[in-house]
Amino acid sequence: MALPGLAGTDHIGFTVPDMEEATRFFVDVIGCTQLFQVGPFVADDDWMKLHLNVHPRAVIRTLRMFRCKNGPAFEVFEYESPDQRRELPKNSDHGGHHIAFYVTDMDAAVAHLRKHGVTVLGEPTKMTSGASEGLTWVYFLAPWGMQLELVTYPDGLAYEKTSREKMWSPL
Numbered sequence: 001m002a003l004p005g006l007a008g009t010d011h012i013g014f015t016v017p018d019m020e021e022a023t024r025f026f027v028d029v030i031g032c033t034q035l036f037q038v039g040p041f042v043a044d045d046d047w048m049k050l051h052l053n054v055h056p057r058a059v060i061r062t063l064r065m066f067r068c069k070n071g072p073a074f075e076v077f078e079y080e081s082p083d084q085r086r087e088l089p090k091n092s093d094h095g096g097h098h099i100a101f102y103v104t105d106m107d108a109a110v111a112h113l114r115k116h117g118v119t120v121l122g123e124p125t126k127m128t129s130g131a132s133e134g135l136t137w138v139y140f141l142a143p144w145g146m147q148l149e150l151v152t153y154p155d156g157l158a159y160e161k162t163s164r165e166k167m168w169s170p171l
Contacts, residue, residue: 011065012099013075017086017144019062022076025143029116030101032068039063055081068101088145098139100149106136109150113140124150133158 016022026032041048041060049056058081066074089096103109106124113120121139135153142148160166 009072011073011075013077014097014099014146015077015079016142016146017078019064019076019078021143022078023064026066026068026074026076029113029118030068032066032074035065035067035073037062037064054079055083057082058084071102074099088147091147096147098147098149100137100151103150103152104154106138106150106152110138113150118143129158131157131159 023034027034039060039062041063043056046056048054048058052058058079061078061080063078064076066076068074091098101109110120110124119141121141124136124138127133127135127137134155134157135151137149137151139147139149156166
């Protein structure tokens with residue numbers, strides 16, 4: 001059974017150590033648009049724990065919403081919290097994650113990242129067999145170490161030839 005009323009993915013939320021650095025990166029390097037900003041949020045009771053599952057005295061210094069062309073928006077938080085952990089999870093850790101950006105020109109996108117001093121992890125990998133045949137991908141790191149990815153599959157993916165479900169594509 002599906003979630004009643006499910007219509008799609010609206011946004012992805014994550015926390016950054018420095019909102020100004022994150023804003024410069026997402027706007028100036030990636031090309032996102034800042035939609036709005038709210039905050040700070042402070043609660044004197046257990047509202048933060050009850051509604052967000054964070055320390056009751058946590059403070060959301062700033063929340064900014066970004067849109068990066070098509071796809072879900074990014075709800076980016078900068079928190080202060082007495083029990084805040086600062087290490088980033090690896091993809092192999094529980095809760096590990098990354099965000100993938102679809103690009104139409106992988107070589108130009110990788111060159112752009114490198115021109116801006118972004119750490120690109122290896123060279124783009126082209127999948128030549130299996131369900132993801134047709135996919136080219138490469139990981140890179142935000143200035144604060146968050147894992148991100150570039151993907152492209154201009155001719156679709158192999159699994160799409162036998163499935164009614166498709167991956168998103170701007171084409």
